[in-house]
Amino acid sequence: MTAQAEIERAEExxxxxxxxxxxxxxxxxxxxxxxxxxxxxxxxxxxxVLEVTSGLWEEFGDERVRDTPISEAGFIxxxxxxxATGTRPVAELMFSDFMGVSMxxxxxxxxxxxxxxxxxxxxxxxxxxxxxxxxxxxxxxxxTVHAWIAHFPGLKAVAPGTAAAAKGLTKAAVRSDDPVxxxxxxxxxxxxxxxxxxxxxxxxxxxxxxxxxxxxVTVVATQRLVGESLxxxxxxxxxxxxxxxxxxxxxxxxxxxxxxxxxxxxxLVVADESPLSYGVHAEIVSRVQEEAFFSLDAPIQxxxxxxxxxxxxxxxxxxxxxxxxxxxxxxxLIT
Amino acid sequence: xxxxxxxxxxxxxxxxRRMLTIREFDSTAGDYFAxxxxxxxxxxxxxxxxxxxxxxAALEPDDYIASTHRGHGHCIAKGLDPKLMMAELFGKQDGYxxxxxxxxxxxxxxxxxxxxxxxxxxxPPLATGAALSIDYDDREQVAVGFLGDGAVAQGQVxxxxxxxxxWDLPAVFVVENNRYGxxxxxxxxxxxxxxxxxxxxxxxxxxxxDGMDVTAVAEAVEEARKRARDxxxxxxxxxxxxxxxxxxxxxEQPYRDEDEIEKWKEQDPIDRFSELLVDRxxxxxxxxxxxxxxxxxxxxxxxxxAQDAPLPDPSEAYEDMFAEMPPExxxxxxxxxxxxxxxxxxxR
Ligand SMILES: Cc1ncc(C[n+]2csc(CCOP(=O)(O)OP(=O)(O)O)c2C)c(N)n1
Ligand SMILES: [Mg+2]
Numbered sequence: 001m002t003a004q005a006e007i008e009r010a011e012e013x014x015x016x017x018x019x020x021x022x023x024x025x026x027x028x029x030x031x032x033x034x035x036x037x038x039x040x041x042x043x044x045x046x047x048x049v050l051e052v053t054s055g056l057w058e059e060f061g062d063e064r065v066r067d068t069p070i071s072e073a074g075f076i077x078x079x080x081x082x083x084a085t086g087t088r089p090v091a092e093l094m095f096s097d098f099m100g101v102s103m104x105x106x107x108x109x110x111x112x113x114x115x116x117x118x119x120x121x122x123x124x125x126x127x128x129x130x131x132x133x134x135x136x137x138x139x140x141x142x143x144t145v146h147a148w149i150a151h152f153p154g155l156k157a158v159a160p161g162t163a164a165a166a167k168g169l170t171k172a173a174v175r176s177d178d179p180v181x182x183x184x185x186x187x188x189x190x191x192x193x194x195x196x197x198x199x200x201x202x203x204x205x206x207x208x209x210x211x212x213x214x215x216x217v218t219v220v221a222t223q224r225l226v227g228e229s230l231x232x233x234x235x236x237x238x239x240x241x242x243x244x245x246x247x248x249x250x251x252x253x254x255x256x257x258x259x260x261x262x263x264x265x266x267x268l269v270v271a272d273e274s275p276l277s278y279g280v281h282a283e284i285v286s287r288v289q290e291e292a293f294f295s296l297d298a299p300i301q302x303x304x305x306x307x308x309x310x311x312x313x314x315x316x317x318x319x320x321x322x323x324x325x326x327x328x329x330x331x332x333l334i335t
Numbered sequence: 336x337x338x339x340x341x342x343x344x345x346x347x348x349x350x351x352r353r354m355l356t357i358r359e360f361d362s363t364a365g366d367y368f369a370x371x372x373x374x375x376x377x378x379x380x381x382x383x384x385x386x387x388x389x390x391x392a393a394l395e396p397d398d399y400i401a402s403t404h405r406g407h408g409h410c411i412a413k414g415l416d417p418k419l420m421m422a423e424l425f426g427k428q429d430g431y432x433x434x435x436x437x438x439x440x441x442x443x444x445x446x447x448x449x450x451x452x453x454x455x456x457x458x459p460p461l462a463t464g465a466a467l468s469i470d471y472d473d474r475e476q477v478a479v480g481f482l483g484d485g486a487v488a489q490g491q492v493x494x495x496x497x498x499x500x501x502w503d504l505p506a507v508f509v510v511e512n513n514r515y516g517x518x519x520x521x522x523x524x525x526x527x528x529x530x531x532x533x534x535x536x537x538x539x540x541x542x543x544x545d546g547m548d549v550t551a552v553a554e555a556v557e558e559a560r561k562r563a564r565d566x567x568x569x570x571x572x573x574x575x576x577x578x579x580x581x582x583x584x585x586x587e588q589p590y591r592d593e594d595e596i597e598k599w600k601e602q603d604p605i606d607r608f609s610e611l612l613v614d615r616x617x618x619x620x621x622x623x624x625x626x627x628x629x630x631x632x633x634x635x636x637x638x639x640x641a642q643d644a645p646l647p648d649p650s651e652a653y654e655d656m657f658a659e660m661p662p663e664x665x666x667x668x669x670x671x672x673x674x675x676x677x678x679x680x681x682x683r
Pocket of ligand 1 (some may be wrong): 043070072094098101399403404405442454455456482483484485486487513515516517582
């Protein structure tokens with residue numbers, strides 16, 4: 001379904017930022033289900049360093065909005081153990097770069113318990129984290145690591161590009177009985193969008209959204225690059241008709257929506273901030289060539305970070321950070 | 336001989352100079368951050384000067400330190416050049432890390448400074464590693480790992496101290512207990528009363544000292560250094576201190592009140608130490624004023640240097656990933672847009 005149709009179907013919408021949309025999703029889920037609680041570093045009184053959870057501690061109290069010590073291995077592990085024993089923790093990893101500290105519990109416990117135990121345990125844990133460059137935050141606070149999780153069997157990963165997707169995916173993640181990682185890009189917290197206010201609105205895991213319909217070329221984008229691709233598409237509208245898809249769910253991935261679009265346009269640009277080698281781009285390209293090889297009219301283009309870390313100094317950061325101009329250049333190259 | 340030691344009049348004056356330099360450097364960095372000239376985040380060390388300076392006064396010049404996100408004070412205490420530091424904070428090519436690191440990753444391995452760190456608790460394992468190479472090579476140095484109170488809750492800190500203790504490595508762990516990890520008070524992060532109590536788990540000495548007293552810190556670290564050099568392994572030195580500014584610049588600090596800050600300021604480490612030197616007749620008020628003026632001018636000069644230094648060329652972004660550039664990065668670099676970003680495919 002196109003994103004427009006999804007929004008139109010909603011009875012009521014409200015304009016809000018991505019940050020507010022995530023907070024609304026969390027608040028609704030905390031209200032809906034007593035088994036749900038939040039935990040992480042400074043998510044309570046402080047309101048989260050990027051202010052996503054601000055106000056929730058005042059509303060729900062210490063038990064349900066829990067500040068943890070600076071112990072990612074411990075509290076992500078505890079979230080895993082808690083999820084296996086009947087509660088539904090939503091953990092915040094302040095920056096995705098800190099995921100390395102907690103990786104053992106993610107890879108060997110969270111991802112594997114259901115399978116190793118012959119299906120005898122549920123794993124309803126949600127991990128929210130923030131990714132991406134653009135803030136001058138340097139190499140240890142700017143990484144885009146969602147490909148690690150999308151790659152690892154047993155974990156689900158979502159990465160919203162709009163406010164509506166941010167709310168809907170957050171809620172779907174909390175309701176899922178599987179481990180779901182929500183990758184929020186820190187540069188789009190202030191991005192505005194129309195968001196359904198219906199408490200039952202969710203974005204099902206595994207569904208991409210066509211954000212803009214077009215005929216000549218498909219841009220499959222994630223996170224910040226969704227908005228930038230839409231702007232690029234608008235600016236090129238006189239010359240080329242660009243279809244823009246927000247991937248939304250990295251794993252499971254909506255191959256059908258992407259392949260259908262490529263069958264129509266014959267051209268594809270994949271834009272995702274991850275490092276280019278061995279990642280999200282490669283997966284999408286592989287699936288498209290498996291499903292729609294004979295529809296392709298031009299080589300597929302990838303836009304991403306050129307296998308470096310995010311440097312501190314602004315001219316260096318701008319150099320490696322992919323943006324809407326890169327998308328434009330790729331479109332111009334193949335149309 | 337150490338760079339400076341609290342045992343001589345000259346050394347004490349140098350310690351005071353470094354504490355004053357840290358304060359001036361950091362308050363200036365705070366101003367330029369507020370103006371938008373310094374990008375990213377900065378975490379200031381103001382209020383905690385006695386810890387870094389006291390600890391480094393007990394070290395020899397070629398000893399190692401591994402620092403934290405709040406690292407400017409450690410750099411200055413260890414003798415790094417404020418000009419090159421400021422240039423790094425401004426993201427300039429002439430900075431210590433050629434603009435790639437910034438405040439949170441400032442490092443000068445040649446001076447024994449193994450880097451500030453963006454990962455809480457990541458310094459102690461590096462200090463254990465430095466102590467391992469010292470031990471392996473039979474060198475005369477020690478390695479100091481600085482960490483915050485919050486970092487004591489990190490698993491890798493526990494592992495690092497246990498390893499150093501088990502192998503009797505020449506390491507010292509200096510816990511800067513400034514009462515908070517971001518907005519969370521130390522009592523809400525730990526069950527022990529004193530963070531040095533954790534030493535019992537490793538069967539090594541743990542001491543808690545007044546971190547607003549540069550002499551007390553220096554004495555404790557000196558003893559720890561001696562023990563480390565004698566082959567008896569690490570010590571945990573907890574210094575009780577306080578940060579005057581927010582966790583980072585821009586922090587609105589809903590978690591504490593002005594009274595608490597004022598109360599700690601009565602213990603100001605620079606006032607206490609300078610008063611001590613004046614009382615002992617080692618320093619006159621006049622000389623103290625001269626020293627302050629001198630440092631103010633030095634930091635002003637550092638800012639000018641940083642402002643005038645060139646920004647790195649965008650092509651530098653592709654350098655330093657490996658000893659030699661692999662073909663992947665070479666290809667991305669050669670196809671890079673002048674204004675950033677990268678295309679993965681051959682442009683045919
Ligand atoms: C592994 C990791 N988790 C969380 C953070 C975010 N963070 C940065 S500083 C900080 C507080 C550190 O507290 P403390 O160790 O007491 O040092 P202080 O800031 O008080 O000097 C936190 C939580 C981080 N940088 N790394
Ligand atoms: Mg602290």
